[in-house]
Amino acid sequence: GNGYVQLLIPNHPNADKRGRILEHRYVMEQHISRYLRKDEIIDHLNEIRNDNRIENLEIVTHAENLRRSRERKKSGGIM
Numbered sequence: 001g002n003g004y005v006q007l008l009i010p011n012h013p014n015a016d017k018r019g020r021i022l023e024h025r026y027v028m029e030q031h032i033s034r035y036l037r038k039d040e041i042i043d044h045l046n047e048i049r050n051d052n053r054i055e056n057l058e059i060v061t062h063a064e065n066l067r068r069s070r071e072r073k074k075s076g077g078i079m
Contacts, residue, residue: 003049014038024052028059041065047072 007026010019013035024042029035031054036042043060044051060068 005050027052
């Protein structure tokens with residue numbers, strides 16, 4: 001949905017009721033060797049939602065994600 005890649009991993013603790021998890025969250029979990037909390041947001045630095053290379057992903061707070069989103073809209077693109 002919305003350009004994000006989803007993976008089918010039914011036994012994942014954060015999977016939805018259809019057994020899906022967002023790939024960017026899974027990639028980050030593999031990188032940090034733990035499950036993400038619900039309040040941890042993953043920002044796509046280049047704003048490309050299906051670019052899930054670890055170097056394009058960063059854990060941010062919800063507030064930071066909103067701030068970045070507003071800044072990107074003002075500047076017309078990537079920060």
